[in-house]
Structure formats: structure tokens, C-alpha cells
Amino acid sequence: MPPIIDKDLCAICGTCYDVCPQDCFSFEGDEPPSVPYSRECWHCGACAIDCPEGAIHLELPLPMHIVPSAALYGPPGEGEEEKLKRAAAFTRSIIKE
Ligand code: SF4
Ligand code: SF4
Numbered sequence: 001m002p003p004i005i006d007k008d009l010c011a012i013c014g015t016c017y018d019v020c021p022q023d024c025f026s027f028e029g030d031e032p033p034s035v036p037y038s039r040e041c042w043h044c045g046a047c048a049i050d051c052p053e054g055a056i057h058l059e060l061p062l063p064m065h066i067v068p069s070a071a072l073y074g075p076p077g078e079g080e081e082e083k084l085k086r087a088a089a090f091t092r093s094i095i096k097e
Helices: 015-019 046-050 062-073 080-096
Strands: none
Touching (some): 015 046
């Protein structure tokens, strides 16, 4: 998901444009930025973290939810793999709604 900007909250400061390592944003200085290169976004979170108005919402793709969990908790133990598959299927069903 590309970053979503709440234009009502945006103070048109340009910070997101400045910090994005992928140059996803376009910013002219008189309107809230747009995100024409959203496909380049690698979801680092810098824009959402640095936005002084909290105007940027970022949704991580599903694989980015799962991979950090595996990294934190290690590979599934005996009998846990099936539970993880069911949890992933449940998450996918929610995301599709
Ligand atoms: S950092 Fe936030 S407030 Fe500043 S231009 Fe970007 S969205 Fe708007
Ligand atoms: S999450 Fe990172 S790469 Fe994606 S738009 Fe924001 S600053 Fe750029």
C-alpha cells in the first residue's frame, strides 16, 4: 500500500518529500504532496514517522507482518506450523474484506 496522506491534516511542510529515500513523493510547495511513484515505496516508514502532523498513514503488506514475526520468534516448532498457516489464512481473509 502506498502512503496515504490526510490532506486535512497536512501542513504542506515537505518533510515527507525530503526524507523519502525512494523519491516516491511529488511536492510543489503549495499543495499537499502526491505520491506518483508509490510503486517504489519499500515501506521504510520514514515519511510517517517524520511527518510532524501525523498526516501519513502507512499499511504494511502482509508479508512484512509475517517476516518480522518469524525473525523475532524463530521458525515454528513442532505442531506450530499448522497454527501459523491458519493464522495467515485468517489474516488474508480479513485483508480482502
Ligand atoms: S510531512 Fe506531513 S505535513 Fe509535511 S507535507 Fe508531508 S504529509 Fe504534509
Ligand atoms: S515508507 Fe519510506 S519509501 Fe515509502 S514513501 Fe514513505 S519514506 Fe518513502
